[in-house]
Amino acid sequence: MRCAHAVDWVRAAEGELMARLPEGTLMQRAAAGLAACCVELLVGGRQGRVRGSRVLVLVGSGDNGGDALYAAARLARRGARVRAALLAPPERTHAGGLAALLAAGGRTTDDPAEAASADLVLDGIVGIGGRGPLREAALPWVDAAQAGEALVVAVDLPSGVDPETGAVPGRAVQADVTVTFGTHKPGLLVDPGASHAGVVRLVDIGLPVAPEAGDHVVEALQHADVAALLPEPEAESDKYRRGVVGIAAGSARYPGAAVLAVGSALRGGCGAVRYVGAAGADVVRAHPEALVGDGGPADAGRVQAWVVGPGLSQDTDAERAVTEALAAEVPVLVDADGLRLLARRGSAPANALLTPHAGEAVALLAGVGVTATREEVEGERLRYARMLARAYGCTVLLKGSTTVVTGPEGPARVNPTGTAQLATAGSGDVLAGLAGALLAAGLAPRDAGSVAAYLHGLAGRISSGGAPTCATAITAALPEAWRSVIAGDTDDGIPPFR
Ligand SMILES: NC(=O)C1=CN([C@@H]2O[C@H](COP(=O)(O)OP(=O)(O)OC[C@H]3O[C@@H](n4cnc5c(N)ncnc54)[C@H](OP(=O)(O)O)[C@@H]3O)[C@@H](O)[C@H]2O)[C@@H](O)CC1
Numbered sequence: 255m256r257c258a259h260a261v262d263w264v265r266a267a268e269g270e271l272m273a274r275l276p277e278g279t280l281m282q283r284a285a286a287g288l289a290a291c292c293v294e295l296l297v298g299g300r301q302g303r304v305r306g307s308r309v310l311v312l313v314g315s316g317d318n319g320g321d322a323l324y325a326a327a328r329l330a331r332r333g334a335r336v337r338a339a340l341l342a343p344p345e346r347t348h349a350g351g352l353a354a355l356l357a358a359g360g361r362t363t364d365d366p367a368e369a370a371s372a373d374l375v376l377d378g379i380v381g382i383g384g385r386g387p388l389r390e391a392a393l394p395w396v397d398a399a400q401a402g403e404a405l406v407v408a409v410d411l412p413s414g415v416d417p418e419t420g421a422v423p424g425r426a427v428q429a430d431v432t433v434t435f436g437t438h439k440p441g442l443l444v445d446p447g448a449s450h451a452g453v454v455r456l457v458d459i460g461l462p463v464a465p466e467a468g469d470h471v472v473e474a475l476q477h478a479d480v481a482a483l484l485p486e487p488e489a490e491s492d493k494y495r496r497g498v499v500g501i502a503a504g505s506a507r508y509p510g511a512a513v514l515a516v517g518s519a520l521r522g523g524c525g526a527v528r529y530v531g532a533a534g535a536d537v538v539r540a541h542p543e544a545l546v547g548d549g550g551p552a553d554a555g556r557v558q559a560w561v562v563g564p565g566l567s568q569d570t571d572a573e574r575a576v577t578e579a580l581a582a583e584v585p586v587l588v589d590a591d592g593l594r595l596l597a598r599r600g601s602a603p604a605n606a607l608l609t610p611h612a613g614e615a616v617a618l619l620a621g622v623g624v625t626a627t628r629e630e631v632e633g634e635r636l637r638y639a640r641m642l643a644r645a646y647g648c649t650v651l652l653k654g655s656t657t658v659v660t661g662p663e664g665p666a667r668v669n670p671t672g673t674a675q676l677a678t679a680g681s682g683d684v685l686a687g688l689a690g691a692l693l694a695a696g697l698a699p700r701d702a703g704s705v706a707a708y709l710h711g712l713a714g715r716i717s718s719g720g721a722p723t724c725a726t727a728i729t730a731a732l733p734e735a736w737r738s739v740i741a742g743d744t745d746d747g748i749p750p751f752r
């Protein structure tokens with residue numbers, strides 16, 4: 255599991271550690287890790303070596319600039335041609351770092367063309383002390399760097415990305431690699447910030463960051479975590495013991511949503527799928543193994559979890575389905591039209607899992623008296639997902655480029671496997687059916703939501719392989735995604751990012 259900690263925690267933990275270590279130790283650890291990563295990138299890059307490579311360092315007013323300068327000094331000592339652009343006045347530039355760079359043969363520069371011709375640009379403009387977008391002085395340098403061929407390496411965080419939220423309020427550095435220190439920062443794991451970070455590398459500087467300590471605010475599951483949560487049939491399992499999921503979805507107008515949700519639920523690890531709604535004939539035709547009933551959730555047999563909402567429309571039958579599913583006293587996943595109906599109530603049972611996209615989140619927020627736009631929700635996903643979880647008193651899975659799953663308390667989970675190829679009609683119905691099956695199999699709402707998002711993202715990648723995919727193909731790829739998780743396919747358990 256990858257964890258991210260809040261900035262205040264990082265500063266406090268660093269403070270405690272620094273009090274026990276000789277002065278400057280942490281910064282030297284950070285700089286050494288950063289330099290090692292740059293060496294690797296330069297050796298693997300177009301020059302094939304460090305000696306003679308052109309490195310430009312963008313240096314802001316704080317310790318982030320200090321890290322960058324000390325790392326650059328290490329590169330200069332190995333023969334790189336290093337130039338430093340000092341963006342803050344001399345009295346606010348890290349003196350020790352600058353002295354080290356100059357002593358190692360580096361020079362300062364005022365010419366942004368240096369950024370355009372560099373092999374590697376280090377962004378040491380601002381780190382966890384950063385607020386707001388890039389400032390004026392940085393823009394010509396960042397523009398030149400991004401237009402050139404250089405690999406852009408962000409120090410701790412891409413400058414312009416909010417460390418706590420991942421919000422990008424204006425211009426920000428677009429990094430190829432981010433080398434972060436001690437722990438991940440929330441803004442590196444959540445879009446839009448995550449999209450600016452490129453590949454994230456973590457340098458251990460000795461902070462006490464074990465997940466078991468529970469000090470983190472954001473976590474991202476990896477293969478091993480998901481494998482440990484997946485339901486598995488036992489010797490004495492039968493279809494009822496494995497859990498039955500009820501699906502109240504689809505309408506005369508949108509029968510496909512029912513077919514898709516049932517299809518993914520059948521691949522979601524529970525024992526049986528019961529369907530109620532107007533699309534029974536289509537569901538049976540597509541999935542003969544589904545148990546199809548007339549009437550609403552109250553008339554269906556026993557289930558261990560409900561999924562209500564995909565393609566349901568908002569008529570009186572739909573309203574009845576939502577009311578009955580919410581009254582069933584089993585975990586209930588509410589999606590799509592179900593969410594619009596739920597917004598009128600302004601609350602949900604504690605064991606509910608709400609799965610809005612940003613537009614539906616806006617409607618849910620309105621239901622509890624909060625006005626926000628879609629863009630605002632997408633700009634600060636952690637904040638709005640948490641706000642919804644608290645207001646409705648249940649677990650919320652906010653869909654989008656970074657899917658966030660959170661309850662009212664505890665760390666938020668962010669999904670690392672997403673791909674924009676998932677943005678295709680019906681893909682949300684697939685997610686709903688899958689998460690519902692996992693709920694019925696006994697996973698808690700937070701686990702069901704985050705495991706479903708993880709598998710859904712992997713299945714999106716597998717079915718796409720770079721080409722457009724569709725909801726049916728994503729469903730078909732779910733078993734392969736599941737197998738890849740239990741096989742621990744990737745070396746360190748992290749699927750490749752974007
Ligand atoms: N503590 C430790 O032990 C360790 C810390 N480490 C490193 O230190 C980093 C944190 O350093 P830090 O606290 O000095 O803050 P930092 O991010 O450099 O910002 C400095 C100043 O920039 C300014 N500023 C704000 N926003 C801005 C913007 N958008 N654009 C431009 N400028 C902006 C603002 O000052 P202002 O100009 O607003 O007065 C702010 O005070 C951390 O990320 C890690 O790299 C590692 O070495 C490990 C050990």
Ligand SMILES: Nc1ncnc2c1ncn2[C@@H]1O[C@H](COP(=O)(O)OP(=O)(O)O)[C@@H](O)[C@H]1O
Nearest residue numbers: 653654655672673674676677679680681682683
């Ligand atoms: N840009 C994106 N990057 C990653 N995943 C995305 C992106 N856009 C949408 N998705 C995912 O695709 C799915 C779309 O769901 P939804 O909006 O409910 O679509 P539909 O209603 O058509 O089924 C969600 O799982 C969402 O997280």
Ligand SMILES: [K+]
Nearest residue numbers: 377380409411
């Ligand atoms: K930075």
